[in-house]
Amino acid sequence: MRSIFLAFALFTATACAHNATGPRPINVAAVRSEINGTIRSQTNDRSIHSMGHVETNKAVVYTTNTRTGAKQEETWIKDGQRWKLQTTTAIAGTPQMNAQ
Numbered sequence: 001m002r003s004i005f006l007a008f009a010l011f012t013a014t015a016c017a018h019n020a021t022g023p024r025p026i027n028v029a030a031v032r033s034e035i036n037g038t039i040r041s042q043t044n045d046r047s048i049h050s051m052g053h054v055e056t057n058k059a060v061v062y063t064t065n066t067r068t069g070a071k072q073e074e075t076w077i078k079d080g081q082r083w084k085l086q087t088t089t090a091i092a093g094t095p096q097m098n099a100q
Contacts, residue, residue, distance in 0.1 A: 026054050026055065031054050032048055034083055035048065035076050036048050038085075045067065046064060048062070049062055049063065058075065058077050058078070060073060060074070061075075071090075072090050073088070074089075
């Protein structure tokens with residue numbers, strides 16, 4: 001009986017230690033909300049329509065321009081506590097805003 005209890009205790013301790021040191025899941029909804037807040041406070045010209053690959057300090061975001069409907073892929077990086085736009089790429093086959 002003691003060996004069963006000891007085995008259970010060791011298994012539980014190992015499982016807890018593994019979970020505490022393993023990679024933490026990323027809250028994609030929170031990242032989307034933070035980036036959306038940055039877009040709204042800076043230009044408010046586009047909205048996020050989907051998320052791509054998300055890491056703790058980097059995210060791919062797909063946006064749509066609210067006036068023209070142009071879609072683009074944006075790469076955002078986290079600089080301290082804030083998200084900053086790093087690169088943008090127009091998505092082929094969508095209307096683009098004309099430069100004036």
